[in-house]
Amino acid sequence: MKNNGYIRILIVAATLLLAACSGQYVGMPRAEVLDYQNGGTYGSLYNLAAAYAESINSAVKQDTLHPGLYAEYGVTLALMGHNGEACRMLNSEVRAFPQSRHMVRRIKERLLPTMVDDTIASPADTADILKLESWAYDSITALKPLPRIVAVIDSTDSVSIRLQTPVDSVEYPVRLTANQKREILAQEQAKEEARLKFVEDSIAAAKQAKIDARKQAKLDKQKAKKEQQKAKKQAEKEKKRAAKEKAKQREAEKQRKAAERKAQQEAARKNKKS
């Protein structure tokens, strides 16, 4: 019993001592940062931007701004290509923490070289950040070039689509709700049906073309045969006509020769008489 008492005191004392030593500052969205660092995809970058925006919102409300939070959000926006907002966020960092001005300038020189001297800070109130947050979400579709769907994978509980952006050829899966899943599947089914119909139509068209070609060939052959026969007849006619002509000429020649012979005989008879 006494031992139990000592043990309890020991546990309480150790807990108090450890509790005095503990302490955690919550501000950076570590899960999203880690996700981005592990993947480095557009999707994780958007999630990170949204998480930073949320952190800034809550920090502004609670008046406990984590050092470097504006700069992180600024860098994220700059990586997404939204340079104007990125510059304003970096300027907000300098306004909130003046000791960061040299580092922010170096970051600007690297990411926003044309905006190094732009030092106008954002109003950095909650509404502005909320607006930015929604804008960051919306920018998924507004970004150019648009990501395109390269594959749709159907699993047992959800559908994940892979989007490929032509800029850096990054693919990332997107989790969908049940409605989106249904919609995507319906679209995919319609596409598949259209594809099958196209294939069937193509096959039918090919078959028809083959039949037509055969018919045409047959017709051409018949036509050629007819023409050949016609030509043959014509040739025969020509031949007959030529033979007739020849016979006529021969007859005329015969008659002429006979007339000449008769005339010679007449002349010879006259000479004899004389």
Added chain:
Amino acid sequence: MKRRQTLFLILLPLALLAGCKGEKRIAKYSEIYNERPSTVYVAPINDISPRRAFRETADSVYNASLNTAARQLYLTATDPLTSHGYYTMGPLASAQLAATESRTGKQLRNENINDLYTDLGIDAVLFIDLISWSQTSSSWSVEAEYVMRSTHSGTEVFHVHVNTTKYLHTDFKGNPKPLKEDLDFAKKYGCDLETAQRCRMVEIMNQYVLRDIPSGSRARKYSAEQYVNSHPEYFRLRIHRDGSVELLSAITD
């Protein structure tokens, strides 16, 4: 009997406090008190812990787990400093700064880094070396070294070598059983349990090591904690199965 109990109650906190051995902070960290740094730059982690050669899928999973833990070590290094009143940049901004630096980590640790103060306004640079990971069937260990160098004088103002061991519950087959905190972490971060346990381990290590740095000169408790005992330069952290943490001097262990 009552006197013995009273004596025990007086001696117990003293004995527990004696566990956190070390000099007074004002003596051990006299350089920090002299220079009063306010802006600290956390250099990228120097991860020299060995990786497995790829023979099967499990090897790449193990290596990915160590990589994630190293990133978590970097991410969680700024929070204790911030809560102590130092200004630190976040991971993405620090990565941009690191990209503009032409010197290697080794050069930054050994050569003159006064230009970091003149060009970037950084007062001190924190270097973290992740030396090794080891594991048995019931415990995991990680060894790390923390060094902070002043950019004004170039001296080491903080130097700690720590070995952290986490003891694991095992089931009847001998497989490690995770704590609820580990499960929550895995769910939140979307990683596997092994990675979650490693990440939580390095996070706890960061908290226990870096909270020993004196508060920044702008912090409210700056002068109040000068006579508090500091951690020893070499120490061991034991994370017990119930989640409690014990700090032991390397010499007493």
